[in-house]
Amino acid sequence: MAALAGLLSGCATMEPKKPPTMVPTDHDTVIYLEKYEFKRPPEGWALMRNVEGGDFELGFMRIEKGDFPTQTTFMYDEQPYGSSQDLGKRADYYCTKFLFNSGIEAKVTKRERVTAMGREALVLEMGGENPVQKEKAKSTIYLIKKGNRIVSFVCTQWRPLTGTFSEEPFGHFEAFVKSFKFLKKDFYEQLEEEMTKAGL
Amino acid sequence: MEAHNRDLYLYKRLNARVLGVSMDDPNTNKHFAKSLDLQFPLISNVLPWMGMKYGAFSHTPPFRPDGTPSWFGRRTVVIDKNSIVRYIKDGSPDNQEILMFLLKLEKEFRGKK
Numbered sequence: 001m002a003a004l005a006g007l008l009s010g011c012a013t014m015e016p017k018k019p020p021t022m023v024p025t026d027h028d029t030v031i032y033l034e035k036y037e038f039k040r041p042p043e044g045w046a047l048m049r050n051v052e053g054g055d056f057e058l059g060f061m062r063i064e065k066g067d068f069p070t071q072t073t074f075m076y077d078e079q080p081y082g083s084s085q086d087l088g089k090r091a092d093y094y095c096t097k098f099l100f101n102s103g104i105e106a107k108v109t110k111r112e113r114v115t116a117m118g119r120e121a122l123v124l125e126m127g128g129e130n131p132v133q134k135e136k137a138k139s140t141i142y143l144i145k146k147g148n149r150i151v152s153f154v155c156t157q158w159r160p161l162t163g164t165f166s167e168e169p170f171g172h173f174e175a176f177v178k179s180f181k182f183l184k185k186d187f188y189e190q191l192e193e194e195m196t197k198a199g200l
Numbered sequence: 201m202e203a204h205n206r207d208l209y210l211y212k213r214l215n216a217r218v219l220g221v222s223m224d225d226p227n228t229n230k231h232f233a234k235s236l237d238l239q240f241p242l243i244s245n246v247l248p249w250m251g252m253k254y255g256a257f258s259h260t261p262p263f264r265p266d267g268t269p270s271w272f273g274r275r276t277v278v279i280d281k282n283s284i285v286r287y288i289k290d291g292s293p294d295n296q297e298i299l300m301f302l303l304k305l306e307k308e309f310r311g312k313k
Contacts, residue, residue, distance in 0.1 A: 079203065081202070083208070083239070195210075199310075200214060
């Protein structure tokens with residue numbers, strides 16, 4: 001038994017050390033997997049991480065006090081709904097798909113051209129209710145031009161129909177977006193560079 | 201489908217074209233394409249010789265939990281300029297892998313010219 005335990009602990013030490021997911025900087029931000037830098041939300045927000053391909057790159061979630069579903073999530077998504085490279089057209093399409101599967105009858109309450117992260121962007125505010133599930137949701141979405149593509153930052157807050165929305169989580173989301181920096185070229189930027197080099 | 205639609209400008213630069221094939225009838229495909237704003241053709245192959253030819257057809261069909269047969273799986277096939285199948289992958293397409301493969305293929309093709 002001792003030999004077996006020794007063997008197992010020996011194996012454990014052989015594993016390569018994984019680098020930490022988030023490394024704090026000296027200016028109140030973190031560096032995420034050496035790819036992004038941003039201001040993370042305070043304690044109590046759980047990191048949501050894309051591990052094997054999915055709808056978003058990374059995000060945070062907090063279950064808040066109150067009846068289900070009292071929670072807020074926000075995330076960075078490299079592949080928002082739609083395909084148009086035009087911000088306005090992409091937003092038109094996005095609004096037909098976002099929250100659709102939840103049964104929320106979402107309405108756009110704000111749509112404004114802005115500059116976010118120094119880039120051309122469009123901010124949307126959407127919200128609505130699902131009277132059958134007795135739920136409501138409120139979202140802020142940034143669609144941002146990044147080279148030839150459009151990326152997004154999305155914050156959605158869920159409440160039971162009788163619940164009250166809270167502004168505080170949206171404040172953390174705004175800080176996340178405002179501080180967000182791309183530290184590396186993404187796959188598509190690298191690919192386009194390589195295509196240009198190849199004369200394509 | 202939406203991911204292919206998003207990457208069309210890259211496929212174009214790589215001298216590749218996308219063609220979707222489905223067993224659904226043309227009218228269903230038309231509505232499906234419209235709902236996703238697809239900018240590439242979607243072929244209706246009800247019979248379905250294309251699925252059989254490219255191996256997406258299963259002769260021993262699996263059945264869905266409700267008992268209905270599921271004869272076809274999703275398969276991505278890349279055919280080169282000489283009509284040779286160069287890439288096959290089942291399941292959800294890995295667009296980044298496909299784009300890298302197309303880049304390699306285009307470089308190879310240009311090297312031969």
